[in-house]
Amino acid sequence: MNYKHTAVTGLLAAMVAMPALAEDWRGWNIHPEDYPNSIALEMFAEQVAEATEGRVTPQVYHNAVLGAQPDAIEQVRNGGLDFANFNMGPMGQIVPATNVLSLPFIFKDVDHMHRVMDNEIGERFSKALSEEGLVALSWFDSGSRSFYNTKKPIMSPADVDGMKFRVMNNDLYVDMVDQLGGNATPMAYSEVYQSLKTGVIDGAENNYPSYDSSNHFEVAPYYSITNHLIIPECICISTASWEALSAEDQEMVKQAAVDAAETQRELWAEREMASLEKVKAAGSKINEVDDPKAFQDAMGPVYAGFLAENPDLEALVKDIQATD
Numbered sequence: 001m002n003y004k005h006t007a008v009t010g011l012l013a014a015m016v017a018m019p020a021l022a023e024d025w026r027g028w029n030i031h032p033e034d035y036p037n038s039i040a041l042e043m044f045a046e047q048v049a050e051a052t053e054g055r056v057t058p059q060v061y062h063n064a065v066l067g068a069q070p071d072a073i074e075q076v077r078n079g080g081l082d083f084a085n086f087n088m089g090p091m092g093q094i095v096p097a098t099n100v101l102s103l104p105f106i107f108k109d110v111d112h113m114h115r116v117m118d119n120e121i122g123e124r125f126s127k128a129l130s131e132e133g134l135v136a137l138s139w140f141d142s143g144s145r146s147f148y149n150t151k152k153p154i155m156s157p158a159d160v161d162g163m164k165f166r167v168m169n170n171d172l173y174v175d176m177v178d179q180l181g182g183n184a185t186p187m188a189y190s191e192v193y194q195s196l197k198t199g200v201i202d203g204a205e206n207n208y209p210s211y212d213s214s215n216h217f218e219v220a221p222y223y224s225i226t227n228h229l230i231i232p233e234c235i236c237i238s239t240a241s242w243e244a245l246s247a248e249d250q251e252m253v254k255q256a257a258v259d260a261a262e263t264q265r266e267l268w269a270e271r272e273m274a275s276l277e278k279v280k281a282a283g284s285k286i287n288e289v290d291d292p293k294a295f296q297d298a299m300g301p302v303y304a305g306f307l308a309e310n311p312d313l314e315a316l317v318k319d320i321q322a323t324d
């Protein structure tokens with residue numbers, strides 16, 4: 001008998017008999033441990049470890065200790081990290097189709113966003129993400145974002161004039177603030193508190209839970225309800241990590257992500273209320289704007305510029321707008 005042949009067969013037999021090596025997954029998260037997304041990510045990690053009987057053991061690193069969001073997106077894409085909760089804002093710089101989700105006022109409200117993302121249109125975004133190395137398994141809420149600042153209530157677009165706002169890393173947001181007459185500075189989330197405090201910027205924009213958990217409310221007490229952005233977030237897995245799984249384990253990981261998103265949305269609704277109460281009690285001045293439509297109308301050039309550069313995305317924009 002051929003020795004080489006026996007050795008190879010023996011090795012193969014040993015490999016089949018051996019249990020598959022455990023996958024120690026590392027996951028990126030920007031938020032602190034008690035944030036709805038963080039709790040849901042922990043739930044996801046636990047459910048995956050249990051359902052796969054330890055074949056996949058995800059660990060979540062909170063508070064952006066693994067880096068800023070744009071870098072983390074790259075890491076998950078190239079397999080340096082296995083999974084993450086990403087906001088679709090910074091994603092737009094990498095996956096152009098997701099920029100549609102960053103068009104101001106694209107969604108009528110959060111329910112409208114759910115109806116879009118939980119159906120066929122959501123799958124189109126998943127497909128675009130998968131072409132760039134990311135497997136989107138479920139969608140988290142991140143409410144709606146409004147402007148806040150250190151100086152005064154914003155009542156109309158004229159109040160934004162000359163003010164300097166931090167935005168997430170996406171050119172669309174620079175244009176959005178420009179059209180309102182302000183100046184926008186893309187900046188890492190972790191740098192915003194200090195920049196507000198020292199006057200490097202006058203304001204930023206976010207939902208209530210982040211305005212609260214980042215402590216921005218301590219230094220920027222004027223929160224003006226513009227609700228200009230409603231941006232979904234994903235549980236995204238690196239394609240490399242995903243493809244290393246058996247079909248059965250993929251099924252279990254997917255289910256864990258769907259369950260985690262359901263919990264996240266419940267926790268989110270509670271946290272929005274709790275954060276609003278907390279910042280009000282701490283002295284934040286929350287105001288309705290005089291004419292919400294004036295803010296929407298100012299966004300005409302943002303849409304026109306975007307569609308001129310991305311004619312192929314017009315159908316997607318129209319389909320979202322046409323979704324009841």
Ligand code: BDP
Nearest residue numbers: 030069087142168189207210
């Ligand atoms: C939060 C998002 C987070 C963003 C952050 C920001 O959940 O992903 O990084 O806003 O403004 O609401 O950077």
